[in-house]
Amino acid sequence: MKSTTRFMCLLLVAILVVLPLSACGEKKQTLNIYSWADNFDPQVLKDFEEQNNVKINYDNFANNEDLLAKIKAGGSGYDLIQPSDYMVATMVKENLLAPLNKQNIPNFVNLKDSLKNPPFDPDNKYSIAYMSGVTGIAYNKKYVKDPITSWADLWNPKYKGKVILLDDNREVIGMSLKKNGFSNSTKDEGQISTAVTDLKKLLPNVLAFDTDTIKQKLIQEEGWIAMLWSGDASFVAKDNADVAYVIPKEGGTIFADNYAIPKDAKNQAMAEKFINYMMDPKVSAKNYETIGYSDPNAKAMEFHSQKYREDKMINLSDEEMKRTEWLSDVGATLQSYDRYWTELKSGR
Amino acid sequence: MRTKRSPWLGIHALVMLIFIYVPIAMIILFSFNESRLSAEWSGFTLDWYTSLFQNEHVMDALKNTLIVAITSTVAATILGTLAAIGVRRVARKLKLATNALLYLPIVIPDIIMGISLLVLFNLMEIDLSRWTIIIAHITFSISYVYVVVTSRLSTMGKQLEEAAEDLGASPWQTFRFVTLPQILPGVVSGAIIAFTMSLDDFMVSFFVAGPSSTTLPIYIYGQVKRGISPEINALCTLLILVSVALIFLAQYMLGRGKGQKKQRMLPF
Amino acid sequence: MKKKSGLVVLPVFLWLSLFLVVPMLIVVGISFLRRDELGNLIYQFNWEAYATFFDKLYLGIYWDTIVLSVLTTLICLLLSYPLAYYIARSGPRMQTWGLALVTIPFWINFLIRTYAWVLLLRTQGIVNNLLLDLGWITEPMQMLYTKGAVLMGMVYTFIPFMVLPIYVAIEQMDKRLLEAASDLGASPSRAFWHITLPQTKSGITTGAILVYVSTTGMFVVTDILGGAKSSMISNIIQTQFLGARNWPFGAALSVIFVITSLVLIFLFNRAMTTRVDRVKEGRI
Numbered sequence: 001m002k003s004t005t006r007f008m009c010l011l012l013v014a015i016l017v018v019l020p021l022s023a024c025g026e027k028k029q030t031l032n033i034y035s036w037a038d039n040f041d042p043q044v045l046k047d048f049e050e051q052n053n054v055k056i057n058y059d060n061f062a063n064n065e066d067l068l069a070k071i072k073a074g075g076s077g078y079d080l081i082q083p084s085d086y087m088v089a090t091m092v093k094e095n096l097l098a099p100l101n102k103q104n105i106p107n108f109v110n111l112k113d114s115l116k117n118p119p120f121d122p123d124n125k126y127s128i129a130y131m132s133g134v135t136g137i138a139y140n141k142k143y144v145k146d147p148i149t150s151w152a153d154l155w156n157p158k159y160k161g162k163v164i165l166l167d168d169n170r171e172v173i174g175m176s177l178k179k180n181g182f183s184n185s186t187k188d189e190g191q192i193s194t195a196v197t198d199l200k201k202l203l204p205n206v207l208a209f210d211t212d213t214i215k216q217k218l219i220q221e222e223g224w225i226a227m228l229w230s231g232d233a234s235f236v237a238k239d240n241a242d243v244a245y246v247i248p249k250e251g252g253t254i255f256a257d258n259y260a261i262p263k264d265a266k267n268q269a270m271a272e273k274f275i276n277y278m279m280d281p282k283v284s285a286k287n288y289e290t291i292g293y294s295d296p297n298a299k300a301m302e303f304h305s306q307k308y309r310e311d312k313m314i315n316l317s318d319e320e321m322k323r324t325e326w327l328s329d330v331g332a333t334l335q336s337y338d339r340y341w342t343e344l345k346s347g348r
Numbered sequence: 349m350r351t352k353r354s355p356w357l358g359i360h361a362l363v364m365l366i367f368i369y370v371p372i373a374m375i376i377l378f379s380f381n382e383s384r385l386s387a388e389w390s391g392f393t394l395d396w397y398t399s400l401f402q403n404e405h406v407m408d409a410l411k412n413t414l415i416v417a418i419t420s421t422v423a424a425t426i427l428g429t430l431a432a433i434g435v436r437r438v439a440r441k442l443k444l445a446t447n448a449l450l451y452l453p454i455v456i457p458d459i460i461m462g463i464s465l466l467v468l469f470n471l472m473e474i475d476l477s478r479w480t481i482i483i484a485h486i487t488f489s490i491s492y493v494y495v496v497v498t499s500r501l502s503t504m505g506k507q508l509e510e511a512a513e514d515l516g517a518s519p520w521q522t523f524r525f526v527t528l529p530q531i532l533p534g535v536v537s538g539a540i541i542a543f544t545m546s547l548d549d550f551m552v553s554f555f556v557a558g559p560s561s562t563t564l565p566i567y568i569y570g571q572v573k574r575g576i577s578p579e580i581n582a583l584c585t586l587l588i589l590v591s592v593a594l595i596f597l598a599q600y601m602l603g604r605g606k607g608q609k610k611q612r613m614l615p616f
Numbered sequence: 617m618k619k620k621s622g623l624v625v626l627p628v629f630l631w632l633s634l635f636l637v638v639p640m641l642i643v644v645g646i647s648f649l650r651r652d653e654l655g656n657l658i659y660q661f662n663w664e665a666y667a668t669f670f671d672k673l674y675l676g677i678y679w680d681t682i683v684l685s686v687l688t689t690l691i692c693l694l695l696s697y698p699l700a701y702y703i704a705r706s707g708p709r710m711q712t713w714g715l716a717l718v719t720i721p722f723w724i725n726f727l728i729r730t731y732a733w734v735l736l737l738r739t740q741g742i743v744n745n746l747l748l749d750l751g752w753i754t755e756p757m758q759m760l761y762t763k764g765a766v767l768m769g770m771v772y773t774f775i776p777f778m779v780l781p782i783y784v785a786i787e788q789m790d791k792r793l794l795e796a797a798s799d800l801g802a803s804p805s806r807a808f809w810h811i812t813l814p815q816t817k818s819g820i821t822t823g824a825i826l827v828y829v830s831t832t833g834m835f836v837v838t839d840i841l842g843g844a845k846s847s848m849i850s851n852i853i854q855t856q857f858l859g860a861r862n863w864p865f866g867a868a869l870s871v872i873f874v875i876t877s878l879v880l881i882f883l884f885n886r887a888m889t890t891r892v893d894r895v896k897e898g899r900i
Contacts, residue, residue: 063858090654206843208760208845209845210843220738222739222760334655334860334861342677346846346847
């Protein structure tokens with residue numbers, strides 16, 4: 001036992017000696033970015049650091065709600081954040097975002113028209129789309145032989161224990177609402193109740209609820225059929241060629257992650273400079289080529305590789321895009337969604 | 349020290365070790381796997397080890413994690429042990445309250461601790477940094493040390509300490525030569541648990557971390573969405589290797605100074 | 617003398633008052649508020665959040681959480697006691713190694729360890745392939761995303777919390793008692809039940825409390841190994857603060873959770889310490 005104490009002391013000394021305690025460099029400007037993991041091409045960030053003599057601190061969060069809780073409590077110290085669509089709306093309502101100074105972002109004109117003036121932020125006063133996609137159905141052709149066209153196909157008893165749903169309240173209930181012909185953001189209790197009763201019938205088919213590692217589950221063929229975001233589908237298809245993707249006939253949910261600047265940002269000008277830099281067609285092409293999501297930049301297509309341009313999961317057709325609907329903030333009805341979701345997941 | 353043990357005990361210990369190490373073996377194995385998504389074995393490589401050391405994010409996170417874990421463990425071990433010793437002398441009426449207070453950090457859900465501390469730091473206008481994480485970790489670690497040391501003290505009795513005091517030992521001498529040697533295994537075990545909790549904590553750290561004070565768990569949670577890189581497996585493998593090597597070293601150094609007397613020596 | 621040494625509690629007392637009691641009072645305060653449409657707090661005293669809890673849905677989830685935690689604690693105890701005993705009865709060198717071997721794996725990030733279990737248990741994972749090769753099963757078993765996987769994951773995660781306190785207790789035990797018992801002709805099992813077990817009760821109590829409380833607070837295991845198909849009370853608390861943005865309800869749930877846990881700990885502690893122990897500790 002005594003030797004353990006010794007060991008602890010030794011360990012302590014060793015680590016304290018080895019660790020260079022917080023290296024202090026010269027005072028550079030810093031840009032604190034708070035976003036999803038691996039959301040940028042590292043080289044693109046490095047180029048920006050060199051061109052502007054600025055140090056980028058890039059920290060990660062795992063979901064919108066974590067981001068909100070942190071920004072809402074204040075004093076987080078970030079200059080640029082990337083909330084999703086409905087979260088932009090919430091943050092605007094809660095007065096957490098600074099209006100963007102468009103004069104600093106001339107490249108804004110490059111943004112695809114379809115992504116300008118989204119319902120969650122008309123006139124792009126506070127946000128600019130960074131990446132967008134649609135929720136559809138991914139399925140493995142090895143196991144799923146019937147043609148998949150509708151959300152109702154998930155209910156097929158043949159797929160017992162092989163369906164994976166996103167672990168996301170609004171997405172899943174929204175999906176069932178769509179299947180039953182309602183809006184994915186309804187505030188009507190009756191419609192929500194119908195959708196959830198329907199989902200309870202789907203439970204025997206459900207292998208798991210998963211958002212973060214659903215891709216791995218499909219690649220490794222643990223599940224045969226799943227709700228999936230289009231960009232993720234492209235990622236999965238690269239590792240498992242049997243996986244196909246379809247936007248169901250009832251339509252899917254469209255989402256976008258956006259650039260936004262918190263109200264208490266210390267370096268708003270630099271954040272805007274960064275946004276403008278990222279929206280340069282060449283930079284944009286380089287960036288999205290690496291991260292593999294669809295490029296919102298209308299002028300960047302010509303700089304992309306042929307492989308990227310031909311990827312149907314990244315570049316959805318206009319016809320497919322027409323069938324999509326944004327999730328909107330449902331206000332106090334969120335409580336009902338939450339309660340139904342708890343019922344669903346605890347099987348009560 | 350050694351008493352007869354049934355062979356079944358040995359077999360059980362072995363099975364338990366296998367149970368504990370099977371997933372660890374997977375982690376080590378996949379640190380040499382070529383494929384990034386680490387689903388299937390696709391060939392041997394050492395690339396993840398080289399890229400690990402070039403990955404500034406991981407290295408910064410590791411540095412932050414170790415500084416936080418070591419600082420908070422040392423502080424919490426001292427505070428927790430003092431509390432465990434002191435509580436025995438507290439008036440009986442206060443005992444229940446003190447006990448409840450010291451159990452509180454273990455019982456409070458992580459997210460509550462994280463969010464409420466974040467609110468507190470904002471009210472006090474303390475900027476989020478590595479220090480705020482350290483404060484939070486000390487707060488929850490104290491209890492783990494306290495609980496384990498108290499359990500050790502509860503079966504010890506006060507006779508020896510009282511005898512020492514009667515013989516004129518100062519409180520420090522009593523503590524240093526009577527109490528501490530007896531409770532040391534409890535102190536070390538408590539420290540190990542505190543260290544483990546600090547290394548692994550995500551929820552509390554997440555809320556009280558500021559820009560560029562990301563710890564390893566925060567980094568890893570962020571990575572899950574895109575698939576955790578095998579660099580992390582490589583890092584875990586190295587972590588185990590270094591820990592084992594350090595124990596070997598400690599054992600070796602102790603082995604040189606043989607005999608019970610040397611072993612009883614404390615570092616202060 | 618006596619009064620003075622009690623003062624060493626003071627630093628901890630001050631520390632916890634500032635960084636624990638004050639924030640907790642804020643949480644208790646929030647639990648008596650209401651939320652508006654956006655999730656902002658309305659500063660108006662009411663019991664709404666507490667009333668919501670007394671509902672079949674949430675009570676049921678809390679009950680499930682308690683059942684799972686008790687099961688985890690029992691299994692951990694059964695698995696850890698012999699292991700801790702084995703380690704504590706080894707030579708000093710082996711003790712260090714034993715403790716190190718048990719704890720070092722838990723210095724590896726918890727998520728990484730849990731995902732390693734996913735790799736092992738999935739339908740095309742190593743365990744299934746091994747069983748298929750051995751001919752013990754004819755088609756892969758669905759082990760992941762079941763209650764069994766959750767229970768196993770919990771037990772795995774909290775083993776050191778049980779081993780360490782029990783080790784500390786056994787290490788401290790007076791071995792002369794066992795020798796005396798054996799000299800007087802007591803069988804080893806009799807000696808175990810009448811001497812070893814009662815003497816190590818404090819370690820069992822501490823280990824059980826640590827494992828029980830940690831299990832009730834853990835939800836990532838349910839999400840990863842259980843496929844997020846069941847909810848623990850801490851999932852619900854988490855959602856109230858994040859997704860559902862209902863801080864008062866989340867705060868109320870936490871307050872209920874903390875109080876029930878403290879009461880359970882107190883009762884358990886009391887049940888495990890006999891009158892004799894209390895006399896010895898000077899509590900009576």
